[in-house]
Amino acid sequence: MTTPLSHTALHDLSVQELTQALQTKQVSAVEAAQHFLQRGQAHAALGAYVDTNTDATLAQARAADARIAAGTAGALEGLPIAHKDIFVTRDFATTAGSRMLKGYRSPFDATVVDKLAKVGAVTLGKLNCDEFAMGSSNENSAIAPMGSDSVQPVRNPWNTERIPGGSSGGSAAVVAARLAPAATGTDTGGSIRQPAAFCGVTGIKPTYGRASRYGMVAFASSLDQAGPMARSAEDCALLLSAMCGPDPDRDSTSLDVPTENFALKLNDSIEGLRIGVPKEFFGEGLSADVRASVDAALKQYEQLGAKLVPITLPRTELSIPVYYIIAPAEASSNLSRFDGVKFGHRAKDFADHDSKFPLLDQMYRRTRAEGFGDEVKRRIMIGTYVLSHGYYDAYYLQAQKIRRMIADDFQNAFKDCDVIAGPVAPTVAWKIGEKSDDPVANYLADIFTLSGSLAGLPGMSIPVGFAKADADKGMPIGMQLLGNYCQEARLLNAAHRFQQATDYHLAKPAGF
Template sequence: MTALTHLTMAEALDGLAKKDFTAVELTEAHVRAVEAVRPFNIFITETPDAALSMAKASDERRAKGEAGPMDGLPIAVKDLFCTKGVSTTAGSHILDGFKPEYESTVTSQLWRDGAVMLGKVNLDEFAMGSATITAHQGETVSPWSPGAPGAWEKKIVAGGSSGGSAAVIAARAALGATGTDTGGSIRQPAGYTGTVGIKPTYGRCSRWGIVAYASSLDQAGPMTRTVEDAAIMLRSMCGFDPKDSTSVDMPVPDFRAALTGDIRGLRVGIPKEYRVEGLSPEIAALWDQGIAWLKEAGAEPVEVSLPHTKYALAAYYIIAPAEASSNLARYDGVRYGLRVEGGNLKEMYENTRGAGFGKEVQRRILIGTYVLSAGYYDAYYNKARQVRTRIKWDFDEAFKSCDVILTPTAPSTPFAIGEKMDDPVQMYLNDVFTVPINLAGLPAMSVPAGLGADGLPLGLQLIGRPFDEETLLRVGHVVEKAANFTALPPFVA
């Protein structure tokens, strides 16, 4: 039998139903795996006792014939989701000691459907980053790094900001994980680690109980080993929430049923503007291979134009920091988390925020406060909002001639920790293919599609119409089957 930690969610559900193993046995195997990946600094908080308690309850439900759609599946939670009674840090020193008295809507729905929590995983501080290197708790190392754990030949990034979520799946220490995506933070780390990540349409998953970065862009989504697993997990995560004013009240489809394998007659848009200067030749070749795979499956490639793509990154790095500046004003040392005393209230605020926020978070707060200030609001923030509207219109126009859009996930393979870190602009360019989708509020997913010459994973990105995750998953499933990505990280292999 396949090792319990190497099962997909679908296989694990099948094995649990057949009584090949119990939820407790499945969870125990993953708890041991969590202990084994400690050198990679994936987990901020491990919850083995809670996991085994949840697994035992799952076995009891299954014995009564009351198993839920995710019953007994051990997953990890990005440490941006509030979990009742369990430390929630957002990767920041300023939230030291914060244990929420409430559960985020997304995680509460996962527990409702029987999922088991292994713990909280690492991320870039407040989800601001592309490599999971800015957390107060330290950097996460990708299981794709060559060499033995702790004695790597070089340390490879897991992507970000959901790098812990991507790494834990690639390392076979969880069957899935929650992620959040503000400008590519699910899809880019999925592409970098040979895993699947889907950012649903804005409003599909509740944002309530998720520590906010940029409220008009943030969206939760699943990160898994396969497209089928993403469909399983997404169904539990979605749903209307009256506590979130941006949550959309519409039925949640059976996403798994959409994986028919039949994409004959579908039109696949290929945006000419995504062949950007500096695009790696091997990524361009992989993109062409993806087009060929879909054509062989009966889809029709069509060229589309997204002319405002070149302005997306600049607009994003005005809008997102502006919203972050407002959202992070609440962390002042008064109500919860870190407090650094001062001679008066103003000094206490300054001392707390200066000590509590890392350099990247401080940089984005400063940028955001600047673009919202008097005299600059119209020149920067309003202009960026207008560009955002144009980007949305570009996608609306493109989808008149296609059903789904295919692009690379990232412009390069994952890089080594230490590279690019001194140049924020180079770091921001990692998200050049993912940011436009957040600005437009569309669903998108990354599917592992091959290995680069350096032996590191490459992903292809699919972009769908609003609330058409079913088509996205159906096409992604076809890409996954054609790519037949079976490579394992050195740590697992």
């Protein structure tokens, strides 16, 4: 029999606190699952959930309670968690935010989903995202959220007229609104870090290859990486420990690096930690509010004993054109599998006897025209162009060479520092629809996150303040921390020590 929790609502508990409450039977896994399912329904207007399965969730929760009772509980036994709709799942539909996969049910779970389930996590449902993870605002989804008959973007809990960021906007929104203690996300060019910053939560992208990509619907295979989003660095450390690990049989890009407990060194001193501050991250276009909050956070780090070291990352500006050549090229290749033959959407009325194209080609053309949204089509066209004869050498090959130079810039910088710090995005979250007609403006919002992704480095976002200007007042601001390869523990330690000295990560939006 459980001893009910008092004073604190379940949704206000951290991952660590809720896991402890579950292990000590202060609350059952079924009670926790029901609580968060009800909150998800009560706040369906946020548009975060695209699929739930109450029977499957409660069955997982009952199994977790049985393992707790038997003394065989896993590290996250009974913890409710939601997954970005880019990870395939057996018990929930997987759409990747696209009409092309509407209603698709996978016969297997993604490795990340499976690993979390093996330590006891209970799945609440699937979360809205930009179509095939292509976007910086979560306005590109083609799937109607739960409780709605029409397609609409996820809304930022801090101001529902604003975007939550993308493409993992649904994941950031549910954590910020306390609809789930934690969520999974994916980061191709900043899609964990940017929405985490815009929604005032903590998110980490590990080193490329640390978490298996098996079962992640592919966007750009040399860039995609899974990671957790939660309220604090401590919570992210617990989740990341379960998510990472070699997967050689199913993911050829998986790193042969042993599973690591990222929580072990959270409380280590950061006295003498060298924090590199790149001048390129503090130039024209950075809003005054973002700069002020990041500067204040850096001063806080100095008070904790860290040393600020000026560094340079001279090819930062080139990361945008390089990314938007390489990522679309890989997307063009990966999305060629969606042809209407094997699975997913297939056009019904495609036969045109007056067409010059064979019937099969007509089916391909109509299926892909109907199934893909505008942003996905745009990137497929760009990718096909840069890979085509006569342009491969001029664009794609040159972009790969500059990518290597960007990675070298980071290695030169890490000779003088241990971690790199700067803003996540130039501004706070903008209003829904504000940049819909200007794709390039959306792309520019990723200027500070793209270079780390191109280099395959681990990076995270932590809340460091709120905007004070009248137009953006109260919107969260995040700071980015970047580390060298496989240095996630160091990043999490630096983030945790900052969060022990501040309370930005504890703030929550009104009404939640």
